[in-house]
Amino acid sequence: MELTERQTKVFKTIVEEFTRTAEPVGSHTLMNLLDFHVSSATLRNEMAALEEMGLLEKTHTSSGRVPSTKGYRYYVDHLMVKHIEPKMMNALQTIFDARNSSMEEVVRQSCDILSQMTNLTSVALGPDARYQALQHITLIPLNEKSAVAIFVTNHGHTENKTFQFSESVSMNDLTTCCNLLNENLVGVPLNEVVDRMVEIQPLLAAKVQRHEMLFEAFVNAFVKFASDQVYFSGQSNMLYQPEFADIEKLKKMMSMLEDSSLWRQIAEENTGTVVRIGKDNVKLLDTDDVSVVASKFKIHGDEEGQLMIVGPTRMPYNEVVALMEYVSRRIEEMFNDD
Missing domain, CATH: 1.10.10.10 (Winged helix-like DNA-binding domain superfamily/Winged helix DNA-binding domain)
Incomplete structure (x- = not known):
């Protein structure tokens, strides 16, 4: 044409x-x-x-x-001529200047700022769990019926989980359980930890009195920890878009934003920075009023994450695409340099 x-x-x-x-x-x-x-x-x-x-x-x-x-x-x-306002660049720069931040913190903060800058909804998809392995578990008792577990991976990903037990658990049981898990699970890829937990369950039963409660608590925590992380920011921005003044359209959009698995499927179709416009390009979304701009980033050689901006087809593509490319590039620079 x-x-x-x-x-x-x-x-x-x-x-x-x-x-x-x-x-x-x-x-x-x-x-x-x-x-x-x-x-x-x-x-x-x-x-x-x-x-x-x-x-x-x-x-x-x-x-x-x-x-x-x-x-x-x-x-x-x-x-389209890609363009970033200097004030946007400066706001994002504060994130990348914080060298002690974890990758998860940087991605989430980037997600929040992107939604604020664009008045659209942003989505962050964390790296696939299969590329990380468990490095250490710490269990800190709070009282007789609760404790905090801290999980750390070989890539510095940290997750905290508070356990609430139905019965009292002794300090000895907590210590023994934690030591057994560190001895048997360190170095195991996150997506294989639950299967390994099942294998060592007899060992846990032989040495820990309240082993059923602790086993269930850790399995549930690992399932959550190993699942692919999907983080949303700025969902309420959709309320102010004229395209979604129709309450039925808005309900459909908000329902899609709550479906983490949907966005993971959409992410699998993307490579580099892509702009998908309307349902012909975003086939998993049952609406023709939505566009998705997505940008992948790769760290530590093989881990991939992804940022997305979701909004009406009437979005400022020149700014959104430039922002996405800039943030993804800075995330790669920040963590691959480390």
Whole structure:
């Protein structure tokens, strides 16, 4: 598809103005936005031509035009100029200056700032558990019926879990259990820890009085620890998007945002930085009003994580794509240097 120079300027202006205002763009508005003079009739003809190409759509409530899904795709692939505001860069820089932060903290903070900057929803998917192995377990008693377990992996990932027991557990049982687990589980990949726990259950039963409670507590904790982490930030931003003023559309969107497995499946289809627009590109999402910009990062050679921005198809792709690429690159630099 080939656009004339004038059609290109008209189309790019419509996309960026509609992104900013969420209002259909008419010929009179367009006349005031373009940096060259042309009549209203000529602009209407150009807009009609762009509509015939499938790049624009005419709304039922206005004489103005809005970009189509195909139009957004054309804009991203051919016209978009990536841009990050300096204030955004400075806000993100504070995260990467904190050299003592864990990878999980950096990813979550990045996720939070991205949702605040874009007024959209951000999703962070942590590295796959199969690439990490258990390095150490510490068990700290709080009282006779509760304790805090601290798990550390060979890549510095730390997880805390508070155990609440139905009966009193002695200090001796806690110490013996912790020592047995450290002796038998250190170096085991996280996704294999539960199977190894089952193998050493007889050993636990022979040496620990309250072994049933402790076994159940640790198995449940490891299942959670080894599961792929999906973190959401800014879900409420969807409430303020005109596209989701319809309560049924909003309910559907919020339900999708609560489904962690859905976003893991979407992530599996992505490589590098990708822009998926509408349900033709995001096949697992049952709506044509949503776009997903995703960017993968790789640390320690083989661990992969992913950041996503989720929002209406009317999103500022030039800023969002630039932000995602910048954050992913800085995460890689920060932790691969270490």
